[in-house]
Amino acid sequence: MTAQASPSRIHRLLSVPAVIVLGLGLPILGAILAATLSHYLPAFPSNKGPLLPWLYSQHFFQTALALIAIALIRLVFPFDAGLRRPPGKSYILPAILWGVFFGVLMTVVDYAPQLLAHKPPPIDGADLSSASIGGWLFFEGVYVGPTEEILFRSLLVGYLIAALPGKLRLGRCEMSWAGVIVAAIFALAHAANFFTRPSFAAAGQQIYAFALGVLYAYWFEKSRSIVAPIVGHNVSDVTEYAICFVLIALWR
Secondary structure, eight states: OOOOOOOOHHHHHHHHHHHHHHHHHHHHHHHHHHHHHHHHOTTSOOTTSOHHHHHHHHHHHHHHHHHHHHHHHHHHSOOOOOOSOOSSOOOHHHHHHHHHHHHHHHHHHHHHHHHHHTOOOOOTTOOSSHHHHHHHHHIIIIIHHHHHHIIIIIIIIHHHHHHSOOEEEETTEEEEHHHHHHHHHHHHTTGGGGGTSOHHHHHHHHHHHHHHHHHHHHHHHHHTSSHHHHHHHHHHHHHHHHHHHHHHHHHO
């Protein structure tokens, strides 16, 4: 396990603003890099083209930037990013079970009007071709977990636990305040959905994204590994998309 530095006063003062900037800024910077590359390489996915290839590209650059940030910050302020297999209890089974639960809940929150009317859930750029189904399920079930959890849990929670120590206790559960703070940033990173989805669905997403962010941070801290958060993230997202594809096939 990486040795953690004792936080100085300046680290404590600047740590929360720093993780806000990183959490909201790196996805935007990743999108800018992806768009710039597509401008000079026309064959590269563009934000003006199909959504799914663009998401793969943007998430790749977002993750690359997060890994660079981890390496640079650890040069001056060592912290544990959890980029390893769990050395002890893995929390993988709870991640799978909670992932399935939240996947069902997310489907209800995101598509309640369509579910009530027995109409196909609208997934941008998705159809029932094998390429579309395979591309979306791989993205949600394999790709999205590491490309978001390395940023939000490995980088942000890992750094903030070291820079701003402090525990929150609820009953028998105890975790660092860092995980709660980053969960709020994680939810805020999805706030753009207020412009693209009905307000009740976007508000519901803020709530479940915050709850998931707390769970991911708890597993990250207790297991000292990014594996359980990745698994939970992948399972919840792929469960929702699998349900949606089944409903599209049934109700189209």
